[in-house]
Amino acid sequence: MAEVADYPGTIHLTEISSDAKLHYHKQLTETYYILECDADAQMQLDDARIDLKPGMLVMIRPGTRHRAIGKMKILNIVYPKFDPSDEWFDE
Template sequence: MKYQLLHLDDVPLTPCPCGTTRRAFVDDPDQTASLHVVTTSGEARTHYHKRLTEIYYILEGEGQMELDGQTFTVRPGTAVLIKPLCRHRLIGDMKFLNVPVPAFDPDDEWFD
């Protein structure tokens, strides 16, 4: 099939290093990309990926984004491109879209 359509409200919440997430399209056989709606509270756990590139887009809330030890202020409308091996985390209460490319793989989530 050349398309998929779903309602993210129907996707179960899953714990993640950032807080909780609803992950769409992770079961696509081509593993092109996935889409996650993530809610953070407080400090996320610093992590990185060896293969995945991620795009974060802040929808709600304000806080800090830590990228390889540098801290940046983020707010609604902020977009962040996170390439493989970049250690990252969010600090604060936020809701954001995360687009992993290729699709999210739980075996490619690393912690120091």
């Protein structure tokens, strides 16, 4: 989505081709809408893993350690606007 000054969040298409690194956000809430994914694709939310399929929504609240596992194409809906500096790792 093109940047719209008065829209309170961001929406972007993301293709994930390898396992993401476990991380969290202090301010952002992300919602992944799964467009396409391999049969073994999962989301890790803290210590839980969720099997994914197209059409699913996964909300990730601030402070939740998360990562995408496997190959997928998603819409990432972020509130407030995505800020790349709000990505934190435990290590």
